[in-house]
Amino acid sequence: MSLRIVVCVKYVPDATGDRHFADDLTVDRDDVDGLLSELDEYAVEQALQIAEEADEAEVTVLTVGPEDARDALRKALSMGADKAVHVEDDDLHGTDVMGTSLVLAKAIEKAGYDLVITGMASTDGTMGVLPAILAERLGVPQVTLLSEVKVEDGTVTGRRDGDTASEQLEASLPALVSVTDQSGEARYPSFKGIMAAKKKPVESWDLSDLDVEAEEVGLEGSWTAVDSAAQRPARTAGTIVKDEGEGGKQLAEFLAGQKFI
Amino acid sequence: MAEVLVYVDHVDGAVRKPTLELLTLARRIGEPVAVALGAGAADTAATLAEHGAVKVLTADAPEFADYLVVPKVDALQAAYEAVSPAAVLVPSSAEGKEIAARLAVRIGSGIITDAVDLEAGDEGPVATQSAFAASFTTKSRVSKGTPVITVKPNSAPVEAAPAAGAVEALSVTFGALATGTKVVARTPRESTGRPELTEAAIVVSGGRGVNGAENFSIIEALADSLGAAVGASRAAVDAGWYPHTNQVGQTGKSVSPQLYIASGISGAIQHRAGMQTSKTIVAINKDAEAPIFDLVDYGVVGDLFQVVPQLTDEIKARKG
Numbered sequence: 001m002s003l004r005i006v007v008c009v010k011y012v013p014d015a016t017g018d019r020h021f022a023d024d025l026t027v028d029r030d031d032v033d034g035l036l037s038e039l040d041e042y043a044v045e046q047a048l049q050i051a052e053e054a055d056e057a058e059v060t061v062l063t064v065g066p067e068d069a070r071d072a073l074r075k076a077l078s079m080g081a082d083k084a085v086h087v088e089d090d091d092l093h094g095t096d097v098m099g100t101s102l103v104l105a106k107a108i109e110k111a112g113y114d115l116v117i118t119g120m121a122s123t124d125g126t127m128g129v130l131p132a133i134l135a136e137r138l139g140v141p142q143v144t145l146l147s148e149v150k151v152e153d154g155t156v157t158g159r160r161d162g163d164t165a166s167e168q169l170e171a172s173l174p175a176l177v178s179v180t181d182q183s184g185e186a187r188y189p190s191f192k193g194i195m196a197a198k199k200k201p202v203e204s205w206d207l208s209d210l211d212v213e214a215e216e217v218g219l220e221g222s223w224t225a226v227d228s229a230a231q232r233p234a235r236t237a238g239t240i241v242k243d244e245g246e247g248g249k250q251l252a253e254f255l256a257g258q259k260f261i
Numbered sequence: 262m263a264e265v266l267v268y269v270d271h272v273d274g275a276v277r278k279p280t281l282e283l284l285t286l287a288r289r290i291g292e293p294v295a296v297a298l299g300a301g302a303a304d305t306a307a308t309l310a311e312h313g314a315v316k317v318l319t320a321d322a323p324e325f326a327d328y329l330v331v332p333k334v335d336a337l338q339a340a341y342e343a344v345s346p347a348a349v350l351v352p353s354s355a356e357g358k359e360i361a362a363r364l365a366v367r368i369g370s371g372i373i374t375d376a377v378d379l380e381a382g383d384e385g386p387v388a389t390q391s392a393f394a395a396s397f398t399t400k401s402r403v404s405k406g407t408p409v410i411t412v413k414p415n416s417a418p419v420e421a422a423p424a425a426g427a428v429e430a431l432s433v434t435f436g437a438l439a440t441g442t443k444v445v446a447r448t449p450r451e452s453t454g455r456p457e458l459t460e461a462a463i464v465v466s467g468g469r470g471v472n473g474a475e476n477f478s479i480i481e482a483l484a485d486s487l488g489a490a491v492g493a494s495r496a497a498v499d500a501g502w503y504p505h506t507n508q509v510g511q512t513g514k515s516v517s518p519q520l521y522i523a524s525g526i527s528g529a530i531q532h533r534a535g536m537q538t539s540k541t542i543v544a545i546n547k548d549a550e551a552p553i554f555d556l557v558d559y560g561v562v563g564d565l566f567q568v569v570p571q572l573t574d575e576i577k578a579r580k581g
Contacts, residue, residue, distance in 0.1 A: 019393040127374045129362035136363040141441030168446040181512045223371025223405035243563025248571025254559045261579050
């Protein structure tokens with residue numbers, strides 16, 4: 001039987017751009033170029049490697065986001081994913097992690113899955129909680145923050161490197177996995193891959209396809225509220241000295257003046 | 262007065278510092294009730310009482326160590342149902358965030374992660390967060406359910422505030438999902454004897470300019486002269502010079518110490534995201550144009566192989 005892998009990816013504003021908030025305090029997506037979140041490339045990579053090891057497998061990439069988010073799906077398809085699902089709906093603007101996870105869970109169930117793979121966090125919101133929430137919503141084992149992952153005989157195993165210990169984990173499929181940036185370099189799309197991606201199917205679903213009500217998502221349906229966002233004041237210019245042989249001592253003098261020594 | 266649940270991060274009964282900081286914040290909102298799970302849970306009570314816990318709910322069972330995250334969610338949910346708190350506070354560790362998030366879904370509550378400050382407000386606790394590589398500061402609230410908030414280390418002072426700290430056994434029934442992910446082996450990290458990176462008052466980091474694993478000894482020597490933790494930039498970690506657990510930046514740890522010393526680090530956005538909120542920032546870099554110098558309170562343009570050892574010697578001499 002074919003191993004059905006669904007990879008959740010996010011289209012995010014480029015972290016090297018001048019990111020800011022829109023007037024409604026949602027992430028501004030108009031003034032900064034978007035792209036597939038770097039941390040999700042690792043998820044796509046591991047999905048492809050697992051699929052290559054399996055007898056038969058199908059990799060579906062899934063995103064929830066505005067029209068431009070299709071770019072993130074294209075990138076994943078050109079890396080080698082088989083097909084894509086784009087959940088797009090005007091009512092989704094301003095949805096928080098609870099709403100997004102609800103939509104993703106419904107879409108994953110509709111697509112059908114044995115294994116869900118995500119990155120460790122997005123590079124814009126950076127909460128890092130979506131994988132755990134998704135596992136809770138789907139009611140499947142959570143095998144998260146893996147720097148190594150393997151699927152064999154209906155079992156997923158992996159290594160989770162934590163602050164105090166490194167753990168070897170094991171769970172039966174269906175399961176949800178998240179991988180870190182330590183899981184292995186993501187491949188670059190080949191020219192052939194880019195050409196092939198143009199012919200791969202991208203399905204488009206809206207909220208009614210998923211039986212999600214508009215009130216459950218969007219800014220109004222959000223379970224959290226941002227009251228204000230202020231640009232951090234630029235740090236005041238510090239003292240910069242050129243080392244003429246006494247730089248270490250000068251620095252020590254500064255640290256002593258600040259009572260660090 | 263409303264009760265506030267505080268999830269306790271401890272190692273065999275030794276309470277980690279971020280939990281004590283949470284107690285300081287919890288006291289701004291209500292009366293802290295601590296929840297300690299696993300081996301040594303009851304041993305946490307004295308320390309927690311000393312810092313303001315009116316009650317300490319404890320539970321121990323093999324499931325907490327043998328299975329990932331979910332048994333702890335079951336226990337925290339049991340505590341939530343027993344106490345009906347005004348808010349639930351959890352330390353922002355990788356595991357803490359996962360526990361908090363799953364609890365939030367179960368109890369139908371919104372979640373705020375990585376708060377750096379917390380105050381009482383008319384419509385519930387107001388959390389301060391950093392966004393976009395710490396270039397913005399936001400204030401947020403949970404608008405549905407009981408606020409579940411995870412708080413980053415170094416967000417509040419540890420304060421002595423003696424309270425009763427009465428220990429009560431928490432009764433926990435594990436659900437079907439609790440045993441879904443088995444921990445088949447656990448290798449504890451070797452202790453370096455240095456402070457934990459995210460909790461340290463001083464962090465000394467090395468980057469590409471350190472130019473080799475063997476050269477990290479000069480960064481470690483400087484760190485040890487100050488009693489500091491050692492960090493590394495992504496470039497240094499990707500090159501295999503220093504372990505990933507010490508990486509500071511967007512895909513590593515985010516730190517906010519009193520003093521951050523960056524050596525041979527250019528200051529790319531990936532790194533700034535993890536250290537920009539440090540109180541005092543110092544950099545040593547041979548490139549006068551490196552973006553790290555835009556952040557510093559004091560910078561030395563020079564060869565770190567000259568400057569860092571001289572600094573270490575000078576610190577040792579001054580400390581006598």
